[in-house]
């Protein structure tokens with residue numbers, strides 16, 4: 001069985017995926033103990049405040065058990081308000097706007113020395129025009145099984161988002177368990193705090209007791 005662990009929203013801000021953060025220590029110990037790999041979805045200019053930096057990208061790229069992916073640019077909306085659509089950046093963009101947004105994001109990624117292969121839309125939602133643009137820039141997208149059902153992507157689409165905090169009804173997609181989480185944030189239950197870290201450790205021990213072998217992979221590795 002494959003096990004994928006995805007984490008959203010990492011960016012260069014203390015507590016959101018920087019060296020020395022307790023959340024990062026949890027990931028490193030899960031890699032040490034089980035060989036867990038992580039697929040990290042990073043907004044490139046989070047809330048117009050935190051731009052990716054070369055140092056930050058290099059920190060993560062030193063680990064062969066991490067894949068860095070695109071999670072939008074601002075992770076924020078402009079035409080609509082937060083109350084209307086949350087932070088679903090690509091739910092308000094037409095083809096031209098989405099093209100500009102992705103180009104801006106990818107230019108920054110390239111300046112920092114990395115070209116992401118995968119994409120997850122902030123807050124899941126996306127317009128068809130944005131999905132067309134995304135499909136021309138990335139090899140695959142990671143999706144929620146219930147969102148965007150009427151949207152067509154021209155690239156491989158990975159679904160699955162069992163929270164790292166969930167206790168039962170973990171789904172198997174083909175041969176893959178797809179866990180999802182957030183690096184932190186008051187509005188999510190699946191964040192990397194101590195309680196969830198310990199729970200997930202137990203979950204992995206349970207899965208190991210049920211299956212002969214677990215293969216930890218990043219999403220690009222199961223493609």
Ligand SMILES: [Zn+2]
Nearest residue numbers: 008009122123
């Ligand atoms: Zn997000």
